Amino acid sequence: DIQMTQSPSSLSASAGDRVTITCRASETISTYLNWYQQTPGKAPRLLIHDASSLHSGVPSRFSGRGSGTDFMLTISTLQPEDFATYYCQQSYKTPRTFGQGTKVDI
């Protein structure tokens, strides 16, 4: 299985901050990398697909980059509704695998 490792596991931030989360794959996955946001009690929702493409309806303050094994999710200006847990996921191979999550809180 491809292991996905996110860092940090959690971070504290304030509204208006710039936040960066990293995700590393245990082997190359090209750009088959997605980012999801999950708020408490809700299902994850797709933010970024193919490493850097913004999903429809997602605010432009979210951006992604990377290829191969190293990826980043950036929130340029943190908004109150962005306090959530973020997961990366590889879709290069099955079984699909997720990072352990990064919780962004105040």
Add this chain to the structure above:
Amino acid sequence: QVHLQESGPGLVTPSETLSLTCAVSGASINSYYWSWIRQSPGGGLEWIGYIYSLGSTTYNPSLESRVTLSLDTSKNQCSLRLTSVTAADTAVYYCARESRFRLLDWGQGTLVTVSS
């Protein structure tokens, strides 16, 4: 707009079989890849498998011996069966639609607790 809704028992006895259904609206169950993912109380997301192309399946090797996914085209729904459950199978179970290598739509999830 695609909507997915999971349903099934919220409590399953150890060693028994967990059975869940995912009702789909807004998309044909004959198209796309229909995935099942679970999230343990600790928070981690685990991909269980998917079903596609009128019944072809791919399972997570960690669960393959116990899991069966199926489609009911007449009801436009997919189903999950997981046998010989233990407390480690306690989780929120999600169904999701995968298209072009991304999980586009998710159900709200259903909590299944394994306990006697």
